[in-house]
Amino acid sequence: MSTTSSIATLEQLAIGYQPKKGKAFSLFNRVIQEQLMPGELVCLLGPNGVGKSTLLRTLAGLHKPLQGKIYIGATRLDKLSASKMAKMVSVVLTERIPTDNLPVYSLVAMGRYPYTGWWGNLSPKDHEHIQCALLATHTDSFADKTIDKLSDGERQKVMIARALAQDTPLILLDEPTAHLDLPNRVEVMRLLHKLALTTGKAILLTTHELDLALQGADKLWLMQSKEGMVSGTPEDLVLSGAFEKAFSSSGFAFDKRSGRFKMHTEGKAPIVLKGTGTGKYWTQRALERQGYEVHSQTEGGMPLIEVFKQNQVYTWHIRLHDQIHTVSNIESLLKTLQTSQPAINSHASST
Amino acid sequence: MQISTEHRVVQTPSSRGRQLLWITGFFVLSLGLFLGDLLLGSVKIPITEALRVLGGVDIENQIWENILLKIRLPKALTAVFAGGALSVAGLQMQTLFRNPLAGPSVLGITAGASLGVALVMLGAGNIASVYSLKHLGLTESWLLAGAAFAGASLVMLVILAVASVIRDNVVLLIVGLMVGNITISLVAVWQYFSNPEEIKDYVLWTFGSVEGVTGDQLIVLGLAVLVGLVLAFLASKPLNMLLLGENYARSLGLGVRQIRFWVILCVSLLAGSVTGFCGPIGFIGIAVPHLTRALLNSSDHRLIIPGACFLGIAIMLACDIIAHVPGSSITLPMNAITALIGSPVVIWVIMKRRKLQQ
Numbered sequence: 001m002s003t004t005s006s007i008a009t010l011e012q013l014a015i016g017y018q019p020k021k022g023k024a025f026s027l028f029n030r031v032i033q034e035q036l037m038p039g040e041l042v043c044l045l046g047p048n049g050v051g052k053s054t055l056l057r058t059l060a061g062l063h064k065p066l067q068g069k070i071y072i073g074a075t076r077l078d079k080l081s082a083s084k085m086a087k088m089v090s091v092v093l094t095e096r097i098p099t100d101n102l103p104v105y106s107l108v109a110m111g112r113y114p115y116t117g118w119w120g121n122l123s124p125k126d127h128e129h130i131q132c133a134l135l136a137t138h139t140d141s142f143a144d145k146t147i148d149k150l151s152d153g154e155r156q157k158v159m160i161a162r163a164l165a166q167d168t169p170l171i172l173l174d175e176p177t178a179h180l181d182l183p184n185r186v187e188v189m190r191l192l193h194k195l196a197l198t199t200g201k202a203i204l205l206t207t208h209e210l211d212l213a214l215q216g217a218d219k220l221w222l223m224q225s226k227e228g229m230v231s232g233t234p235e236d237l238v239l240s241g242a243f244e245k246a247f248s249s250s251g252f253a254f255d256k257r258s259g260r261f262k263m264h265t266e267g268k269a270p271i272v273l274k275g276t277g278t279g280k281y282w283t284q285r286a287l288e289r290q291g292y293e294v295h296s297q298t299e300g301g302m303p304l305i306e307v308f309k310q311n312q313v314y315t316w317h318i319r320l321h322d323q324i325h326t327v328s329n330i331e332s333l334l335k336t337l338q339t340s341q342p343a344i345n346s347h348a349s350s351t
Numbered sequence: 352m353q354i355s356t357e358h359r360v361v362q363t364p365s366s367r368g369r370q371l372l373w374i375t376g377f378f379v380l381s382l383g384l385f386l387g388d389l390l391l392g393s394v395k396i397p398i399t400e401a402l403r404v405l406g407g408v409d410i411e412n413q414i415w416e417n418i419l420l421k422i423r424l425p426k427a428l429t430a431v432f433a434g435g436a437l438s439v440a441g442l443q444m445q446t447l448f449r450n451p452l453a454g455p456s457v458l459g460i461t462a463g464a465s466l467g468v469a470l471v472m473l474g475a476g477n478i479a480s481v482y483s484l485k486h487l488g489l490t491e492s493w494l495l496a497g498a499a500f501a502g503a504s505l506v507m508l509v510i511l512a513v514a515s516v517i518r519d520n521v522v523l524l525i526v527g528l529m530v531g532n533i534t535i536s537l538v539a540v541w542q543y544f545s546n547p548e549e550i551k552d553y554v555l556w557t558f559g560s561v562e563g564v565t566g567d568q569l570i571v572l573g574l575a576v577l578v579g580l581v582l583a584f585l586a587s588k589p590l591n592m593l594l595l596g597e598n599y600a601r602s603l604g605l606g607v608r609q610i611r612f613w614v615i616l617c618v619s620l621l622a623g624s625v626t627g628f629c630g631p632i633g634f635i636g637i638a639v640p641h642l643t644r645a646l647l648n649s650s651d652h653r654l655i656i657p658g659a660c661f662l663g664i665a666i667m668l669a670c671d672i673i674a675h676v677p678g679s680s681i682t683l684p685m686n687a688i689t690a691l692i693g694s695p696v697v698i699w700v701i702m703k704r705r706k707l708q709q
Contacts, residue, residue, distance in 0.1 A: 062598055086604030098449040099594040102650050114604045120588035
């Protein structure tokens with residue numbers, strides 16, 4: 001244990017729903033025992049319906065835990081007043097803001113509401129916080145736009161700016177990368193990672209982006225309905241096999257070496273691939289997608305593909321039944337293979 | 352957390368000035384229309400004479416003085432109270448329900464108030480028409496205002512209970528309309544047992560009118576509206592928080608339950624008292640908030656509450672002037688005029704929404 005004290009502590013926590021009648025429905029048959037440390041970016045991963053959002057909402061005080069305790073700093077969450085809580089925890093939720101003509105600056109300024117008086121007047125210090133939040137999230141260039149004029153990526157960054165302006169040690173984000181395109185997803189993730197590092201805040205987010213979580217998170221919380229919660233640094237979880245186990249399914253498999261998921265394709269045909277570097281990597285990806293089992297050692301009878309690179313130009317040699325075909329891109333490579341050596345015996349007549 | 356000044360983000364201070372200019376404009380407009388409402392009508396009174404009467408000077412033409420002080424001044428004041436109250440009530444409801452089509456008349460609040468009024472008349476054993484309310488004294492005025500307030504808050508509570516279960520805006524609107532219909536039919540049943548003369552009076556009352564509220568009634572109405580407006584204005588910051596939705600508002604430390612109760616209190620006070628004395632006046636409560644938001648280009652309640660209040664007053668006074676068709680002795684039903692002005696605004700809101708949702 002490090003000497004720094006945790007920002008949030010989850011003790012023997014059980015989450016779920018308390019229906020009006022009958023037994024409480026726990027989403028989880030194990031209790032959760034975790035800590036959030038300063039400067040940590042934690043990704044909460046797990047299959048749909050396992051209770052990621054419920055855990056997040058429980059931590060935000062929007063939902064009551066079924067049992068157990070949550071400490072924010074040294075105080076129990078249920079002992080915190082609403083106004084104190086607002087200075088400890090800020091949230092970015094999935095729900096859309098129901099208001100149209102709200103300028104970005106005013107929206108971010110609402111993050112300062114826990115610090116302002118009855119009337120909500122902003123002090124120079126409040127304005128400074130707002131501007132810091134706008135600059136940190138690169139949203140300052142459209143501060144006077146109204147939120148209905150923003151793209152999804154811009155809106156998400158503005159909501160993060162609002163949470164930042166609230167100046168809380170803990171920020172909770174529910175699927176901040178959902179509905180964003182890849183560059184925006186990466187940018188939001190990078191932004192959050194940088195914020196955790198530079199501000200010393202603890203940031204907890206739920207996500208479905210396994211790749212991004214593996215790359216960007218300092219720690220992963222893996223939620224599984226049966227085994228309970230497993231946590232640790234992404235690399236440890238990969239090496240121990242916990243990550244693979246959490247997401248094992250018949251549809252795809254996790255490749256520990258590359259750290260990515262591969263789609264299973266039935267009826268694998270063996271193929272040998274030779275070459276080096278980037279050209280080989282992408283050729284292998286294409287072949288695997290098509291359902292070939294890629295080997296690097298030559299064995300008798302298997303088709304052989306070699307990747308060459310000369311003057312920044314790639315060429316592929318395909319040795320099939322003692323014939324050599326030369327192609328200049330992966331598309332024609334796959335086409336050539338497809339006609340003589342299909343990976344999947346989709347037609348009943350073929351052998 | 353230090354930023355050099357040259358990196359400072361512009362807060363668009365120009366828009367704040369422009370917004371304050373709009374509000375001042377609404378205020379000046381309502382002042383002008385107030386004067387217009389005094390001068391125009393079946394009898395045209397010169398402005399110099401009118402100002403002398405208002406200044407407390409006796410003028411030679413006793414008829415003009417009587418018309419001004421006994422008819423037109425109370426009427427104009429009632430229009431001021433009704434316009435401000437209904438607009439601010441509608442604004443608060445639209446924010447609380449996160450529904451652009453919410454308003455006192457749409458969600459059955461005014462219907463609830465009329466039911467309250469009807470029940471008081473029945474309970475007192477006085478099967479006289481609601482229209483005879485115009486001859487009430489001070490105690491009865493309070494009783495009437497109280498009953499209208501109770502009826503309005505009852506409906507408001509029902510709608511709020513439904514809203515906490517059903518998130519769908521359209522469903523909520525339909526429920527509101529139905530609750531309104533139920534209360535109206537209860538009044539209709541009571542009407543069935545009344546005599547034709549009273550029914551005629553009741554029908555006149557449903558047309559809505561700012562006339563005939565004088566003396567003690569005017570004081571009661573004015574006090575109720577003033578208290579309601581002040582309460583609404585004080586809730587500007589919590590209402591702003593609600594713009595983000597309830598969950599964000601809670602995460603900012605807002606007690607959502609308390610603010611709901613507060614808004615119910617305000618809306619019932621404002622819409623209830625106005626409906627009790629003036630009859631159900633439609634469309635002002637739904638249309639004025641939208642116009643205000645669009646003109647000020649803001650959702651900040653610290654600006655749009657005073658904005659909607661003054662714009663509502665101006666529009667209500669304009670409606671009253673139009674209803675009396677200056678230069679003629681005709682008086683058109685107030686509800687017809689407010690609907691003529693309000694309906695296009697509602698259509699515009701729906702069209703705008705559709706474009707946004709695509």
